[in-house]
Amino acid sequence: MNERSRESTRQRILSASQKVFAEHGYTGANMRLIAQGAAVSVGCVYLYFKCKDELYLTLLESWMNELDARTTDALENIVEPAEALAAFITTGIVYAREHKEMVLLQGRDLGFARGLEMKQQFLRKRRSLIEDIVRKGVATGIFCDCDPGEAAKLIFCSMRGFIVTMMMGEEALYSPEAGVELLLNGLLRRDTP
Amino acid sequence: MNERSRESTRQRILSASQKVFAEHGYTGANMRLIAQGAAVSVGCVYLYFKCKDELYLTLLESWMNELDARTTDALENIVEPAEALAAFITTGIVYAREHKEMVLLQGRDLGFARGLEMKQQFLRKRRSLIEDIVRKGVATGIFCDCDPGEAAKLIFCSMRGFIVTMMMGEEALYSPEAGVELLLNGLLRRDTP
Amino acid sequence: MNERSRESTRQRILSASQKVFAEHGYTGANMRLIAQGAAVSVGCVYLYFKCKDELYLTLLESWMNELDARTTDALENIVEPAEALAAFITTGIVYAREHKEMVLLQGRDLGFARGLEMKQQFLRKRRSLIEDIVRKGVATGIFCDCDPGEAAKLIFCSMRGFIVTMMMGEEALYSPEAGVELLLNGLLRRDTP
Amino acid sequence: MNERSRESTRQRILSASQKVFAEHGYTGANMRLIAQGAAVSVGCVYLYFKCKDELYLTLLESWMNELDARTTDALENIVEPAEALAAFITTGIVYAREHKEMVLLQGRDLGFARGLEMKQQFLRKRRSLIEDIVRKGVATGIFCDCDPGEAAKLIFCSMRGFIVTMMMGEEALYSPEAGVELLLNGLLRRDTP
DNA sequence: GATGAATGAGTCTTCATTCAT
DNA sequence: CATGAATGAAGACTCATTCAT
Numbered sequence: 001m002n003e004r005s006r007e008s009t010r011q012r013i014l015s016a017s018q019k020v021f022a023e024h025g026y027t028g029a030n031m032r033l034i035a036q037g038a039a040v041s042v043g044c045v046y047l048y049f050k051c052k053d054e055l056y057l058t059l060l061e062s063w064m065n066e067l068d069a070r071t072t073d074a075l076e077n078i079v080e081p082a083e084a085l086a087a088f089i090t091t092g093i094v095y096a097r098e099h100k101e102m103v104l105l106q107g108r109d110l111g112f113a114r115g116l117e118m119k120q121q122f123l124r125k126r127r128s129l130i131e132d133i134v135r136k137g138v139a140t141g142i143f144c145d146c147d148p149g150e151a152a153k154l155i156f157c158s159m160r161g162f163i164v165t166m167m168m169g170e171e172a173l174y175s176p177e178a179g180v181e182l183l184l185n186g187l188l189r190r191d192t193p
Numbered sequence: 194m195n196e197r198s199r200e201s202t203r204q205r206i207l208s209a210s211q212k213v214f215a216e217h218g219y220t221g222a223n224m225r226l227i228a229q230g231a232a233v234s235v236g237c238v239y240l241y242f243k244c245k246d247e248l249y250l251t252l253l254e255s256w257m258n259e260l261d262a263r264t265t266d267a268l269e270n271i272v273e274p275a276e277a278l279a280a281f282i283t284t285g286i287v288y289a290r291e292h293k294e295m296v297l298l299q300g301r302d303l304g305f306a307r308g309l310e311m312k313q314q315f316l317r318k319r320r321s322l323i324e325d326i327v328r329k330g331v332a333t334g335i336f337c338d339c340d341p342g343e344a345a346k347l348i349f350c351s352m353r354g355f356i357v358t359m360m361m362g363e364e365a366l367y368s369p370e371a372g373v374e375l376l377l378n379g380l381l382r383r384d385t386p
Numbered sequence: 387m388n389e390r391s392r393e394s395t396r397q398r399i400l401s402a403s404q405k406v407f408a409e410h411g412y413t414g415a416n417m418r419l420i421a422q423g424a425a426v427s428v429g430c431v432y433l434y435f436k437c438k439d440e441l442y443l444t445l446l447e448s449w450m451n452e453l454d455a456r457t458t459d460a461l462e463n464i465v466e467p468a469e470a471l472a473a474f475i476t477t478g479i480v481y482a483r484e485h486k487e488m489v490l491l492q493g494r495d496l497g498f499a500r501g502l503e504m505k506q507q508f509l510r511k512r513r514s515l516i517e518d519i520v521r522k523g524v525a526t527g528i529f530c531d532c533d534p535g536e537a538a539k540l541i542f543c544s545m546r547g548f549i550v551t552m553m554m555g556e557e558a559l560y561s562p563e564a565g566v567e568l569l570l571n572g573l574l575r576r577d578t579p
Numbered sequence: 580m581n582e583r584s585r586e587s588t589r590q591r592i593l594s595a596s597q598k599v600f601a602e603h604g605y606t607g608a609n610m611r612l613i614a615q616g617a618a619v620s621v622g623c624v625y626l627y628f629k630c631k632d633e634l635y636l637t638l639l640e641s642w643m644n645e646l647d648a649r650t651t652d653a654l655e656n657i658v659e660p661a662e663a664l665a666a667f668i669t670t671g672i673v674y675a676r677e678h679k680e681m682v683l684l685q686g687r688d689l690g691f692a693r694g695l696e697m698k699q700q701f702l703r704k705r706r707s708l709i710e711d712i713v714r715k716g717v718a719t720g721i722f723c724d725c726d727p728g729e730a731a732k733l734i735f736c737s738m739r740g741f742i743v744t745m746m747m748g749e750e751a752l753y754s755p756e757a758g759v760e761l762l763l764n765g766l767l768r769r770d771t772p
Numbered sequence: 773g774a775t776g777a778a779t780g781a782g783t784c785t786t787c788a789t790t791c792a793t
Numbered sequence: 794c795a796t797g798a799a800t801g802a803a804g805a806c807t808c809a810t811t812c813a814t
Contacts, residue, residue, distance in 0.1 A: 006773080027220035030808060041775045043811080052809065082381065137380065144382040150371040151380060158347065161354025168313075178343040186379025187330065187344060188275065189337045199798075224784065234800045239785065392794080413606035416787060427796045429790080438788065530768045536757040544733065547740025554699075564729040572765025575723040585777075609804060620779045625806065 010048050012038040014062075017055050022100050026056055057115050064122045067095050071129070081137030086180045088130060089159055093176045096163045127156045155183060203241050205231040207255075210248050215293050215360075219249055250308055257315045260288050264322070274330030279373040281323060282352055286369045289356040320349045348376060396434050398424040400448075403441050408486045412442060443501050450508045453481050457515070467523030472566045474516060475545055479562045482549045513542045541569060589627050591617040596634050601679050601746075605635055636694055643701045646674050650708070660716030665759040667709060668738055672755045675742040706735045734762060 016037030020029045031052065035042045049055040074091040078084045131152035137143035143151075158179070209230030213222045224245060228235045242248040267284045271277045324345035330336035336344075351372070402423030406415045417438065421428040435441040460477045464470045517538035523529035529537075544565070595616030599608045610631060614621045628634040653670040657663045710731035716722035722730075737758070 009773090025218075025220065027218065031810080032808075042809090043776065044774055046810070047773070085380070134380070142382060143380045144378065146375060146380070147371065150368065151375055154351065154372050154375050157354035157358050158351035159354065160357055161350035161352065164353055164357055165350050175343065178340065179347050182339060182344055182347050182379070183375075184379050184381045185337065186375070186377050186381075187278075187327070187336045187339065188377045188379075189335060202798080223782085225782095233798095235784090236786080236801070237799055240798070243785095245784070395794090411604075411606065413604065417789080418787075428788090429797065430795055432789070433794070528768060530764065532761060533757065536754065537761055540737065540758050540761050543740035543744050544737035545740065546743055547736035547738065550739055550743055551736050561729070564726065565733050568725060568730055568733050568765070569761075570765050571723065572761070572763050575721065588777080610806080611804080619777095621805090622780070622807075623778055626777070629806095631805070 009038070009040060009044070013040065013045055013048055013055070014059065018059055021056065021059065026052075053115070057118070060115055060118060063099060064118070067092070068122075068125075070095060071126075081133050081140065081142055082184055084133045085130070085137075085155070085184070086177075088133065089155070089180055089183075090176045092159050093162060096166060100167060123156075127152050130155050158183070202231070202233060202237070206233065206238055206241055206248075207252065211252055214249065214252065219245075246308070250311070253308055253311060256292060257311070260285070261315075261318075263288060264319075274326050274333065274335055275377055277326045278323070278330075278348070278376070279370075281326065282348070282373055282376075283369040285352050286355060289359060293360060316349075320345050323348050351376070395424070395426060395430070399426065399431055399434055399441075400445065404445055407442065407445065439501070443504070446501055446504060449485060450504070453478070454508075454511075456481060457512075467519050467526065467528055468570055470519045471516070471523075471541070471569070472563075474519065475541070475566055475569075476562045478545050479548060482552060486553060509542075513538050516541050544569065588617070588619060588623070592619065592624055592627055592634070593638065597638055600635065600638065605631075632694070636697070639694055639697060642678060643697070646671070647701075649674060650705075660712050660719065660721055661763055663712045664709070664716075664734070664762070665756075667712065668734070668759055668762075669755040671738050672741060672758075675745060679746060702735075706731050709734050737762070 013034065017029070017034050020033045020037055024030075024033070029052075031042055031045060034055070035045050038045070045055070049058065071088060071091050074087045075084055078087055131148050134143060134146075134148040134151045134155075138145060138148055162179070206227065210222070210227050213226045213230055217223075217226070222245075224235050224238055227248070228238050231238070238248070242251065264281060264284050267280045268277055271280055324341050327336060327339070327341040327344045327348075331338060331341055355372070399420065403415070403420050406419045406423055410416075410419075415438075417428055417431060420441070421431050424431070431441070435444065457474060457477050460473045461470055464473055517534050520529060520532075520534040520537045520541075524531060524534055548565070592613065596608070596613050599612045599616055602608075603612070608631075610621050610624055613634070614624050617624070624634070628637065650667060650670050653666045654663055657666055710727050713722060713725075713727040713730045713734075717724060717727055741758070
């Protein structure tokens with residue numbers, strides 16, 4: 001219980017919080033539950049995080065960082081815009097599937113400012129990433145001559161709705177592939193002469 | 194002190210709740226705030242709604258009913274599937290714009306069963322409405338040969354994401370028209386011979 | 387709703403209170419329930435009784451008066467002490483059977499002084515009535531040479547316990563006659579030569 | 580602020596509750612009063628007892644257990660029925676004298692089921708204990724040929740009334756010995772030829 | 773570093789009482 | 794005389810946070 005136990009305890013707390021926040025939301029989660037999940041005392045949690053907010057914010061930050069890293073990874077060697085879009089979407093959905101806690105990103109019960117800002121900045125960044133891809137596609141003539149900003153918003157909202165729906169425990173979800181396909185080709189029949 | 198009519202007080206409470214729930218979420222909202230917003234005493238709220246749940250559920254139900262009615266109206270005289278889709282989406286988004294409170298439909302912190310059920314049933318119904326439209330479009334050959342279920346999910350999630358994004362106070366949102374256009378035609382350039 | 391309605395409304399309120407107090411106890415009873423039972427508005431109750439206490443006290447007083455009257459009646463023409471005792475006990479038990487509300491006489495949740503005093507005085511009076519009977523029986527040599535005070539207490543407590551038990555809804559109760567018989571003759575076998 | 584040991588705090592809370600319940604009854608007692616009596620915060624009470632009911636039930640149970648144990652002890656080496664009866668009654672009355680809180684056993688304001696059941700079962704058990712004693716006395720010919728059930732009820736109610744009277748703070752009570760004597764011999768003079 | 777007992781402000785809810793009509 | 798909408802003080806219970814050990 002000494003050596004590098006400090007870091008391991010911190011991690012245990014963090015991962016317990018994740019579960020509890022995911023299951024109960026920010027307001028609904030309580031410190032006793034988190035402490036129990038981490039097998040430490042309540043007071044101990046406060047040795048590592050000075051309040052509930054900080055715990056929450058730390059999680060938020062680490063999710064954002066990881067999703068960011070994965071996305072960068074996924075896009076690294078792709079040049080084709082359609083392919084890049086597919087990679088972006090798939091990465092996001094797969095990540096969300098693994099991290100139900102990410103709901104919180106969508107969650108409404110953040111009364112505090114810092115979390116909101118962080119989050120909004122993150123989302124803005126992701127949207128502009130999509131926008132870049134679309135712009136490139138339009139430039140190369142692969143995508144139709146749409147407004148890249150609007151297209152990015154549509155794609156972004158679509159992903160977000162997907163994640164929210166998934167998080168709410170509602171069964172019906174499209175497969176990433178089918179989704180990408182539809183976004184690329186649209187609903188209307190291509191005129192095959 | 195009590196010249197106000199029963200119905201008017203009820204309405205004032207309802208509309209105050211709407212604001213408070215929208216701003217703080219279910220768990221975060223508190224009866225004192227709601228009462229203050231309605232300019233009545235806390236006890237008075239309980240004269241009209243027997244508990245917080247009932248207040249919430251009443252709001253939820255009325256939103257769902259109104260959105261339902263509006264959607265039915267909008268689709269009444271439309272036969273063309275693409276047009277119907279556009280009408281469905283536009284109605285939903287316009288409604289959400291007017292009723293920020295609808296976030297709650299997306300909300301995470303409903304611990305109680307009845308609200309969740311009601312909500313899920315409502316969402317299911319709406320999704321199946323989209324599915325019907327898509328199916329018809331595929332049948333008539335206007336839409337491409339996609340899986341109507343999957344397409345409905347995409348469209349549905351897309352709308353939902355849109356609403357969530359809007360609710361979170363984030364600025365960037367696509368215009369319904371541009372969105373519909375993209376969903377219909379897809380991102381990829383149509384091959385112009 | 388005019389003529390002599392005043393008195394009739396008062397009576398309706400009183401009799402509704404009786405039921406409600408009997409069923410819920412003093413603290414547990416609430417004015418809305420009483421008003422409903424009397425088919426008047428809550429405010430109307432306050433037109434007749436200035437507060438919950440007064441309502442309660444009024445009932446208490448009327449029970450005591452009635453029991454008092456009945457007891458006096460029952461004892462009027464009896465000279466024989468054993469017979470008088472039997473009459474006293476039987477009257478009390480019969481009355482209690484008809485007036486479940488009388489529990490309240492036994493009830494614990496009277497936080498206010500006036501009721502308590504009234505009640506204690508009433509009980510003291512009844513006990514001294516028994517004592518007189520016993521004293522006379524001892525004087526005439528019909529009763530054994532016991533301390534009349536102690537005997538009165540025993541008899542009094544016995545009746546009281548009977549009533550409490552009855553009120554608590556517990557099934558098993560002795561019949562007044564068997565009880566009187568036992569009190570008179572004792573448990574021990576009489577030596578029959 | 581927290582040097583007090585867990586068990587000692589629990590005991591302090593329990594004994595404060597005893598006083599408060601005894602003085603105000605179940606409904607009338609409130610957690611603030613109990614906490615104050617135990618010199619802890621309200622929240623602290625809930626660290627030890629998860630609700631008001633549990634606090635009450637804990638007390639109820641411990642009284643019943645102790646009175647049970649004492650009664651068993653007292654009767655252990657007695658074979659003579661008259662003596663056994665005297666021991667039973669005396670034990671009960673002495674116990675009640677030491678534990679004014681026992682009123683609660685008589686209390687009317689238990690809205691919750693478990694407490695009532697527990698209590699009624701306890702009382703039934705005690706009554707049947709008396710019945711056994713009486714039956715034995717009748718069988719051996721020491722007691723007169725009465726119905727043991729009825730006699731048990733009388734004795735039981737008598738004790739109960741005694742306790743209630745005592746609890747209500749009313750001064751006058753028979754001494755256990757005089758009471759037993761009367762129950763055994765009856766009021767009527769034994770015919771000494 | 774870790775514990776867990778303790779706090780106190782805050783939450784939902786109830787209810788005796790008042791008062792304009 | 795009667796209504797019933799409204800009040801506000803209180804009650805049971807929860808929980809983030811602190812602190813002696």
